[in-house]
Amino acid sequence: MPVPNRVLTIAVFNEKSGWTLPDAHVTRIRDAAGPDTEVRTVRSRAELLEALPDTHELIGFPLGESELAEHAHNLRWIQLTGSVGDAFSALQYALSRGVRVSSAAGIRAPQCAEHVVMLLLALMRRLDIAVHAQTQRRWATAEIAPRVVDLEGAVVGIVAISVIGRAIAQRLKAFGVEIIATRPPGAHPGDDLVSVDEMMPDTDLRELMARSDAVVFATPFLPGSIDSIGKRELDHLKHGAILVDSSRGGIVQQSALVNALKSGRIAAAALDVFEHEPLPPDSPLWSMPNVIITPHVSSSSPRYWDRATEAACHNLQRLRDGRPLQGELTLELLGIEKTPA
Known part of the structure; x- marks a missing residue:
C-alpha cells in the first residue's frame, strides 16, 4: 500500500447543527485524491485547528487570517465550497503567500x-x-x-x-x-x-x-x-x-x-x-x-453539495495532473496587490 505523502483535510461542517459532509461525498473525494493522500475529516473549528499544521490541501474554509498565519504552515491549496464571501481577508493572506485557492462560485x-x-x-x-x-x-x-x-x-x-x-x-x-x-x-x-x-x-x-x-x-x-x-x-x-x-x-x-x-x-x-x-x-x-x-436563498439547491463535491473532485484530478484549476483565484482577480511575505 502506498505511503501517503500529503494530507487533505475536509472541513465542511456546521458546528451549531452538527451537520458534516455526508460520507458518500467524502468517499468520492477520497477516491479522487488518490492512494498517496491521507484524507481527514473534521467536525469542528477546534478539530480543524488541530489538523491544520499537517494539512497540505484543504476543502472548505471556516478560518480567519490569524488562524491561517499561526497554523497553516504546510498548506498548498484551498478548495472553497462556495464563493469568496466573508473569507476575503484570509484568502488574500493565503494567496499572497503562494497558497493556491479555487472558488466554487460556479456551482x-x-x-x-x-x-x-x-x-x-x-x-x-x-x-x-x-x-x-x-x-x-x-x-x-x-x-x-x-x-x-x-x-x-x-x-x-x-x-x-x-x-x-x-x-x-x-x-x-x-x-x-x-x-x-x-x-x-x-x-x-x-x-x-x-x-x-x-x-x-x-x-x-x-x-x-x-x-x-x-x-x-x-x-x-x-x-x-x-x-x-x-x-x-x-x-x-x-x-x-x-x-x-x-x-x-x-x-x-x-x-x-x-x-x-x-x-x-x-x-x-x-x-x-x-x-x-x-x-x-x-x-x-x-x-x-x-x-x-427572499431570505438569502438564491444559491439554495437540493444538489448543492453534489455540485460542490464534483467541483472539488475535478480540481483534485487537475491538481494531480498538473492542469489548470477551475475557478482558481488570483490577487489580480480579487482586485488587490500582492503584499510582501
Missing part, C-alpha cells in the same frame, strides 16, 4: 440565475400586487394591469459580470432583453459573452444605471464594494426602474434604497441580501408594498 450560478429571473419577472408582471390582493380575496385587475411592464425589449443592466452575472445574462437573453453590463476590476475582455450586448468598465456604472429599465446586482465581493451603491448612484436610475439585488449584503446602501423606493425613483425591488441578516423585524423593507424579500 451557485444556475440556481442564483434562476432566482434572479424569477424575481425580475415577478416584479415586471407585478406578482407582488397579485399575491397581496389574493390574501384579501380581492380581484385586482385594475390595479395590476396599468403597472405591468414587458421584459421583452427592456434594457437590463447587470452589475457586474462574474460567473453568476454571465449565467443571468444567458437566461435573460431568451426573453429578448437588451443586456448591458459592467466588467469588475481584474476581469479580462475574454470574459465577455455573446449574451451581453454591451460591456462597460466599472467606471461607467452610472451610465448603466441611467440606461437600464431594470438593474440586477450580482456583484462579487471585492475591496471597496461595501456601500458602493448609494444615493448618488441610485439617483442615476431611470424614474420607475426595477432593482434586483442578489449580490452581497451591504453593497447597496439600505437607507438610500428605502428612500428611492419611497420617492418612486425605484418602482419596485426584489432583495435576497441585506446589510444585516436576518433582516431586523423593524426594517421598513418588510412592510413596503413594492418590495419582495
